[in-house]
Amino acid sequence: MIPGPGELLLVLGGPPELPSRLEAELIGVSVRPVTDVEMLLRLPEQTRPGAVVIVSGAAPGNWTEVLPLLRRHHGLEGTSWLLLDRPDQWPSLLEAGADVTLPVSTPPHLLAAQAEALLRRATAQEALRFQLRQVESALEGWEREERVRDQLVHMLVHDLKNPITAILGLLEVVADDPRLPPDAKDLLEVARDETSHLLHLSLNMLDVRKIQAGKMHLKRELLSRDHLEQIVQQSLGDVGAGLSDRQVSIGLAPMSPLSADPTMLRRVLANLLSNALKHTTQRGSIQLETQVSGHELLLSVTDDGEGIPAEDIPRLFAAFEQSRLTLHGRFDTGMGLAFCKLAAEEHGGRIWVESERGRGSKFTLALPLSGQDDQDDVELLF
Missing domain, CATH: 3.40.50.2300 (Response regulator)
Known part of the structure; x- marks a missing residue:
């Protein structure tokens, strides 16, 4: 020996x-x-x-x-x-x-x-x-697994994105066909919503991995209230026709310019609206509102759905976590809210939820408003 x-x-x-x-x-x-x-x-x-x-x-x-x-x-x-x-x-x-x-x-x-x-x-x-x-050795193995996981997620998302987008386009074409029976049109809307949901799931998964790895960089612009309203309308379109049977109200308060990445902000709003849709019934109420508090813009999405159990709230913004309570039984990875939290933090902001069982939920995104010093670093859009 x-x-x-x-x-x-x-x-x-x-x-x-x-x-x-x-x-x-x-x-x-x-x-x-x-x-x-x-x-x-x-x-x-x-x-x-x-x-x-x-x-x-x-x-x-x-x-x-x-x-x-x-x-x-x-x-x-x-x-x-x-x-x-x-x-x-x-x-x-x-x-x-x-x-x-x-x-x-x-x-x-x-x-x-x-x-x-x-x-x-x-x-x-x-x-x-x-x-x-x-x-x-353990760290090297973990890093190797992370690289493989990142490559797998990247391949899956990119391999899925094109066919899913093609399916959505075909569904839109079929939906405009006047020969389509009313009952088939209802089924087609469900298929379109679920396909759009699948696309969002895959994109959220890729973006969460990118942010966690520090590979997603903000493309900030100075956004006026009018531009924010355009982003809100785009996010409503991203969620799909499922919002047509909800009572959706929009209220945007006057604000000073907001320094944010418009594409990422659009994705955050689409995720919050999609989450509200998932937890409300037909004719349910969804409100998207903004207000200025000090040097922050508070952007909230409120619904009158079933609410979130108190024990689920602490882990709600973690990847692969979601509330155990959902009206529609739709599987979700929890990546949507995880993406919202990471995107808020990338902007120097925060996000939280207030909810009461049986009385709905209110998700609030707080983003810092721009001062004069920020205007030299971003593109001003009005």
């Missing part, structure tokens, strides 16, 4: 009987003599001494120059160095990298006690290095 660093002590120089006397004092430690520096440098890779004792007079003698080189040598990086020399040499030896300096006349039992302390330290350091290697 190859001894570990804490079980191997090497001795260079001194009387021939010194290694055996030290070994008699050190239980469980192998003490081996070495004849010169070359022998130290030729040690097998798996043999790493916990400590080396060097007695004054051992070749090559110029230890203040040699010791720094030995400390950097592969296989000796974690080794401790105990040098026996004259007291006037101790300062220069310590500066060169000696861990301990002692007089040449130190008795073997005291020398063994000092060496034992160094060997215990070597054992502790080896245990820490082993743990570090395990952590690095």
Whole structure:
């Protein structure tokens, strides 16, 4: 069995009987003599001494120059160095990298006690290095899995997006056909809504991964109230025909310019509106309103649906989490609200929900309004 660093002590120089006397004092430690520096440098890779004792007079003698080189040598990086020399040499030896300096006349039992302390330290350091290697190995495996997961998500979304978009276009064409029976038209609207929902799920999944990886960068613009109203109308269209049987009201308050990424803001609003649609029944009420509070624009989406159980709220904005309560039984990854939270934080804002069981929910997105200093960095659109 190859001894570990804490079980191997090497001795260079001194009387021939010194290694055996030290070994008699050190239980469980192998003490081996070495004849010169070359022998130290030729040690097998798996043999790493916990400590080396060097007695004054051992070749090559110029230890203040040699010791720094030995400390950097592969296989000796974690080794401790105990040098026996004259007291006037101790300062220069310590500066060169000696861990301990002692007089040449130190008795073997005291020398063994000092060496034992160094060997215990070597054992502790080896245990820490082993743990570090395990952590690095686990981290490398996690990073590899993350890369594979990112590539898989990216491939899935891009491979799904084009056919889903094509299906939506075909459904729109069929929906405009006057020969379509009324009952088939209702089924077609359901198919169109579910296909649009599938497209949003896949896009949310990709965007959440991008934001988490720091790969999605905001393309800010200064948005006026009129431009915000256009974004709201676009997000209503993104949600689809399902909103046609809801009572949707829009109320946008006067505001100073808002610095935001219009595409990302449109996606956030579409997700919040889609969430409200999912939790309300036909003729249910959905309100989208804004108000200015201090230096923030508060944009809220309120519904009169079934509400969210209090125990579900703390994890509502986490990926792959959703309220266990839903009126329509539609599967959801929870990526929509996770995307909203990450997008809000990317803008320097925040998002929260207020809900009461049986009385609906109110999601509020708070975004900082622009000051004059921001206007040089973004494009002003009115």
